Amino acid sequence: MTRTVASRVKTRAEQTPERIALREKDLGVWQQVSWSAYWETAELVGHALLALGVEVGDRIAIHSENRREWLYSDIGIVAVRAVTVGLYPTNPAPEVGYLLKHSGARVLIAEDQEQVDKALAVDTELEYIVYLEPRGIRNRYDDQRLLAWPDFLALGFEHREQHPDAVTTRMAEAQPDDIVALIYTSGTTGPPKGAMLSVANVEFAIVELVERGGFTSPPPSSKDLSLSYLPLCHVAERIFSCWFSAAAGVCVHFAESIETVQGNLREVQPSILFGVPRIWEKIAAGIQIRSESASPVKRAMGRFWLRRADAIGTTLVANEGRHTIGSRLQYAIGYVFFYRALLDRIGLRKVRYAACGAAPIAPDVLRFFMGLGVPMHEVYGMTENTAVATANRPGRVKLGTVGEVHDGVELKVDEQTGEILTRHGGTFAGYWQDPEATARVIDADGWLHTGDVGEWVDGTHLRITDRMKDIIITAGGKNIAPSEIENALKASPYIKEAIVIGDRRSYLTALIGIEPDTVGHWAQTRRLAYSTYHDLASKPEVIALVQEVVTEINERFATVEQIKQFRLLPKLLDHEDGELTATQKVKRSAVTTAFTDLVESMYSGGRR
Numbered sequence: 001m002t003r004t005v006a007s008r009v010k011t012r013a014e015q016t017p018e019r020i021a022l023r024e025k026d027l028g029v030w031q032q033v034s035w036s037a038y039w040e041t042a043e044l045v046g047h048a049l050l051a052l053g054v055e056v057g058d059r060i061a062i063h064s065e066n067r068r069e070w071l072y073s074d075i076g077i078v079a080v081r082a083v084t085v086g087l088y089p090t091n092p093a094p095e096v097g098y099l100l101k102h103s104g105a106r107v108l109i110a111e112d113q114e115q116v117d118k119a120l121a122v123d124t125e126l127e128y129i130v131y132l133e134p135r136g137i138r139n140r141y142d143d144q145r146l147l148a149w150p151d152f153l154a155l156g157f158e159h160r161e162q163h164p165d166a167v168t169t170r171m172a173e174a175q176p177d178d179i180v181a182l183i184y185t186s187g188t189t190g191p192p193k194g195a196m197l198s199v200a201n202v203e204f205a206i207v208e209l210v211e212r213g214g215f216t217s218p219p220p221s222s223k224d225l226s227l228s229y230l231p232l233c234h235v236a237e238r239i240f241s242c243w244f245s246a247a248a249g250v251c252v253h254f255a256e257s258i259e260t261v262q263g264n265l266r267e268v269q270p271s272i273l274f275g276v277p278r279i280w281e282k283i284a285a286g287i288q289i290r291s292e293s294a295s296p297v298k299r300a301m302g303r304f305w306l307r308r309a310d311a312i313g314t315t316l317v318a319n320e321g322r323h324t325i326g327s328r329l330q331y332a333i334g335y336v337f338f339y340r341a342l343l344d345r346i347g348l349r350k351v352r353y354a355a356c357g358a359a360p361i362a363p364d365v366l367r368f369f370m371g372l373g374v375p376m377h378e379v380y381g382m383t384e385n386t387a388v389a390t391a392n393r394p395g396r397v398k399l400g401t402v403g404e405v406h407d408g409v410e411l412k413v414d415e416q417t418g419e420i421l422t423r424h425g426g427t428f429a430g431y432w433q434d435p436e437a438t439a440r441v442i443d444a445d446g447w448l449h450t451g452d453v454g455e456w457v458d459g460t461h462l463r464i465t466d467r468m469k470d471i472i473i474t475a476g477g478k479n480i481a482p483s484e485i486e487n488a489l490k491a492s493p494y495i496k497e498a499i500v501i502g503d504r505r506s507y508l509t510a511l512i513g514i515e516p517d518t519v520g521h522w523a524q525t526r527r528l529a530y531s532t533y534h535d536l537a538s539k540p541e542v543i544a545l546v547q548e549v550v551t552e553i554n555e556r557f558a559t560v561e562q563i564k565q566f567r568l569l570p571k572l573l574d575h576e577d578g579e580l581t582a583t584q585k586v587k588r589s590a591v592t593t594a595f596t597d598l599v600e601s602m603y604s605g606g607r608r
Contacts, residue, residue, distance in 0.1 A: 001172050001174075002174045002175060002176055002178075002199060003203060004078055004079075004171070004174050004178075004180065004199050004202070004203070005075065005078055005180070005202055005206070005242065005243060005246045005247075006042070006075045006076075006078040006079040006171055007079075007171060007174075008206075008246040008247055009035070009038060009039050009042060009075050009246045010039050010043075010079075010168075010171075012035045012039075012246065012249060013035040013036045013038060013039035013040075016035055016222070016249065017034060017035055017036035018034050018035075018036070019034065019035055019222060019249065020032045020033070020034060020035075020251050021033055021034060021035045021037075021038045021245065021249075021251060021252070022038060022068055022071065022245075022251070022252050022253075022254070023251065023252070023253045023254070023268075024067060024068050024253070024254040025254070025256050025264075030253070030267075033068060035249075038071070038072070038075075039075075041068075041072045041076075041153070042071075042072045042073075042075035042076040042079065043076065043079065043156075043160070043167050044076070044153050044156035044157060044160065045072050045073055045075070045076025045077070045079075045152075045153070045156060046076040046077075046079040046080045046156070046167040046170075046171075047155075047156035047157070047159040047160045047163070047166060047167055048076075048152050048153060048155045048156030048159065049076065049077065049080050049082060049107065049156075050080055050159055050163070050166050050167065050170070051155045051156065051158070051159040052106075052107060052127070052128055052155070054080060054082050054106065054107065055082075056080075056081040056082070056170070056178075057081070057082065057083060057178075057179065058082045058083065058106050058107075059082070059083045059085050059103045059104055059105040059106065059182060060073070060077045060082050060083065060084060060085065060105060060106065060107045060108075060109065061085040061086075061087055061099070061100055061103065061105040061107070061108045061109065062074065062084060062085070062086050062087065062108075062109045062232075062233070063087040063089070063091070063096065063108060063109070063110045063111065063115045063118070063119070064089065064109065064110065064111035064115065064132065065089050065111060065257065066228045066229060066230075066231070066232050066237075066241070066254050066255065067111070067132075067254050068254065069109070069111075069132050069149065070232050071232075071241070071242060071245075071252075073109050074232075074242060075242075075246075076167075077180075078180045079167050079170070079171045080167060080170050080171070081170055081171070081173070081174055081178055083179050083180060083181065083182055084180065084181045084182070085099065085100075085103045085105055085181075085182045085184075085194075086181070086182075086183065086184075086231070086232060086233020086234075086238075087099055087100075087115075087233060088231050088233055088575075089111070089115070089231065090575045090576070091118070091575075092118070092575075092576045093117075093118040093121045093122055094122070095192075096115075096118040096119060096122060097118075097121075097122025097123060097124060098191065098192075099184060099192065100119065100122070100124040100125070100126060101122075101123070101124055101125065102191075102194065102432070102433070103182055103194060103432065104125060105124070105125070105126060106125070106126065106127050106128070107126070107127065107128045107129075107130065108124075108126050108128070108129045108130070109130045109132070110129055110130070110131050110132070111131070111132050111133060112131065112132065112133040112135070112136075112137075113131075113133070113135065113136035113137050115131075116129060116131050116137055116141070116146070120141075120143065126145060127145060128145050128147055129143070129145045129146050129147065130147045130148075130149060130152045131146065131147070131148060131149065132149045134148055174199055175199065176198065176199050176200035176203075177198050177199070177200065177429070178198060178199045179196045179197065179198055179429060180197060180198065180199055180202055181196075181197045181202075181238070182194040182195070182196060182197075182432055183195045183197060183233065183234070183235050183238075183383045184233070185383060193431045193432070193434055193437055194431060194432035194433075194434075195383045195384055195428050195431060195432075196428055196429040196430055196431070196432055197235075197383075197386055197428055197429070198428075198429045200425060201386045201425070201426050201427070201428060201429070202243065202386065204386065204388065204408070204424065204425035204426040205239065205243065205386040205387060205388050205426050206243050206246075206247045207408075208388050208406050208407065208408055208409070208426070209239060209243075209244075209387075209388065209406075210243065210244060210247040210248050211247065211248075212407055212408075214388070214391060214406045214407070215353065215355060215377070215379065215391055216272065216352070216353040216394075217353075217393065217394045217395075219248065220244050220247075220248040220250050220272060221248055221249060221250070222248065222249030222250070222251070223271075224244075224248070224250045224251070224270075224271045224272050224352075225250070225251050225253065225268055225269070225270045225271050225272070225350075226240055226241065226244065226245075226250050226251070226252050226253065226270050226271075226272045226273065226274075227252075227253050227254075227255055227261070227264055227265060227268050227270045227273065228240070228241035228252050228253065228254050228255065229254075229255035229258060229261045229264070230274070230275075230276065230279075234358070235381075235382075235383045235386065235387045236274060236276075236357060236358055236381075236387055237274070239274075239387055240272065240274045244272070250272065253268045253270070261279075262283070262286070262346065262347065264347070265346065265347025265348065266344070266345065266346070266347040267347075268347065269344075269347055269348075269349055269350040270347070270350065270351060271350050271351060271352050271353070272351070272352070272353050272354075273348070273351050273353075273354050273355070274354075274355045274356075274357070275354070275355070275356055276356070276357070276358045276359055276584070277356060277358075277359050277360065277361035277362075277365070277487075277490075278359075278584055280356055280361065280365050280366075280369065281361070281362075281365055281490060281491070281496075283346060284365055284368050284369070284493065285493035285515055285517065285518045286346070286517070287306075287342070287346065288493045288518065289493070289517060289518055289521050291303065291306065292521070292525075293521065293525075301337070301338060302338070305334050305337065305338035305339065308330055308334055308371075309334070309339070309368070309371030309372050310367075310368070310371055311327075311330070311371070312327045312330055312331050312334075312370075312371040313367040313368060313369075313370045313371025313372075314367065314371075315327040316367075316370045316371065316397075317363075317367055317370065317397075317399045320395065320396050320397050320398060321370070321375070321392075321394065321395055321396070321397035322395055331373060335373065339372055339373050342372065343372065343373060343374070348369075348372075348374050351374055351375065352375065353375060353377065353394070354369070354374050354375055354376050354377065355376075355377050355378075355379050355391075356376060356377070356378050356379070357378065357379040357380060357381065357387075357402075359585060360464065360466075360483045360484075360486075360487050361378065361487060362487040362488055362490060362491035363399045363400045364488075364491045365491055366378060366399055367399060375394065376397075377391060377392040377393070377394070377397060377403070378391075378392055378399075378401070378402050378403065379391040379392065379402060379403060380402030380403065380462065380464065382450060382452075383428070384427070384428045384441060384448055384450070385422050385424070385426050385427055385428065385448055385450070386426035386427075386428065387426075388406055388409060388422075388424065388426040389402075389405070389406065389409060389411060389420075389422050389450075389462075390402045390403045390404055390405050390406065390409075390411065390461075390462050391403040391404065391406065392404070392461070398457055398458070398460075398461040400457075400463060401457050401461035401462055401463045402461075402462050402463070402464055403461055403462065404460055404461055404462075405462070408424055408425065409422060409423075409424045410422065410423040410424060411423075411462070412447075413454050413455060413456065413462075417453070417468070418453040418454065418455065418465070419449060419450065419451065419452065419453060419454075419468060420450045420452045420453070420454045420462070420464070421447040421448060421449055421450065422447070422448045422450060423445075423446050423447050423448065427442065427446065427448050428448075430442070451467055451468050451469065452464050452466075452467055452468070453465045453466050453467070453468055453471065453481070465481040465483070465484070466481035466482065466483045466484070467483070470482055470483065470588065472500065472501075472502045472503045472508070473503060473504065474502055474503075474504070474505060474506065474507070474508070474560065475504055475505055475506045476506070476560070478560050480500075480502065480508070480560070480561055482499075482500035482502075485498075485500050485508070485510075485553070485557065485561060485563070486498040486499065486500055486510075488553045488556060489510070489512065489549065489550070489553055489563075492549045492553075493515060493518045494514060494515055494518055494519050494522065494545060494546065494549060495512055495513070495514060495515060495546065495549060496513045496514060496515040496516075496572075497511075497512065497513035497569065497573055497586060498510055498511075498512050498513070499511045499512075499586055499588060499591055499592070500563070501592060501599055501602075505603060507560075507564040507565075508560075508561065508562065508563050508564060509563060509564060509565045509566060509567075509599070509602040509603070510550070510563045510565075510566040510567075511566070511567055511569055511591065511592070511595060511598060511599070512546055512550075512566050512567070512568055512569065513568070513569040513572065513573060514533075514536065514537055514542065514546065514568060514569075516533055516536065516572070519536060519542060519545070520536060522545065523536060523539070523541070523542070526541070528541055533570075533571060533572055534570045534571060537568040537569065537570060538568075538570070542568070543568060546566065546568060547566075550563050550566055564602075565602040566602070567595075567598040567599075567601065567602060569595065569598075573586065573591065577594075578590050579591050579594060
């Protein structure tokens, strides 16, 4: 029988039925779900889908925040050989309509009234809309497609009573080339494309990343705890919250919301934690805010031990993540007096493996956490290769790189273009209903063209310089990778976003978004009154503060790579305004178009 993520959950339920698989807060109390209860509910979802007439290969969409029902649904969908289509909770109605229509989803599992409203507001081919939260829906809507979650499960129970082996029979017929997930790309340069991941792709990723310890060392196990808070429709979160759990028994805790992550981290104290750069940058900025706003004695202690952490981090970087006798002794003393309490407060005290990926991050941010005792590892992969490419391994960390190539992976850097190419069993099955786009990224020899530009460091570790489409060619013909400059700027606690501009221009400029929390705190300590984000960003004192950061960063780069002028964005970039993707990646063209006046003002008067 072909093994799938669903059969793995079933096996774990049979072998360790009482062990805890999931935890989720309900009315302030963590509720536990055993493996047997996990599989039983997922199986009911499968039976309910069969009762609704779902066939092999049908697409079932999930539009919800991270919660138990997301995984129940995903596993149930895979069990009946259908295809999971994840939607980001922040997707506005037009995007929801596009994704549902493009995928041809027959059933939508929506979290609440907000998500149901989005689906009802657009033209789709949906036959059923299952809603999880009844508030505002049950007695207000008159649409025959609506079905409450309890009624949906009851339908599954009835089907199981009549056809007890229907789900397991269909699951046993699974084939390696069955498509289990349509994961839509972020769409930074056009409409999102649906990447098709097969049973074989997912199994390859599980074997490489989990069973062979491609990330953690030792590999993840049932003793590990994780916190699920990034969107589950993203391939990285699917790995850490679904595949790690199904394959190794990692106990998954669902954060209440993205706003409560810090508090949930303190409660859970996970041992395995994945975060995109924005998460790590925000935690680091928060530490600095709390340190500076403490009492004089605590502020002095914080400054002292954070300086020590910087030195410890520098030593760890020089030794590929390994301590020297001196740094270990310094850290041991600091752990007693400062680091233990700090790590406990930010929820990272028990982390044995921390990963950062999905976008570039400034090395200084990783070094900061390494110095505090958080074992940081930058990793690399993408949806199209099931997130399997490279990773920094414990004890072999080279900061500024995304690590070594995984076992079972072929990877090369094109000699002409510098593009990174990968080839292995995780290479996706192609883009849904888009053979031309598929042919552009998978060549005749099976190499996946990632679109990332990279280079080797010491012949073992891969360094990504930028996306091919983002490389800036100045009017003087100089090729510049903007991400390195942008990440250096965003390493400052005062800067949230940085978009470097200069393609076919005579010099580089930047649009910069301030970090409202840290800049707001900075303003308050100086009795600088402000009302809104726009007001704060308009203050001459804030502009001068950012100028100091830009001046400092410019010193690290050659003259042609320096930022000659900048403008502060008058608003926070937003997904609904089309300026960010659902994964919070900046849509460069959309931002530069939206703020054309600011961009042109930096060039109209010549170099400052």
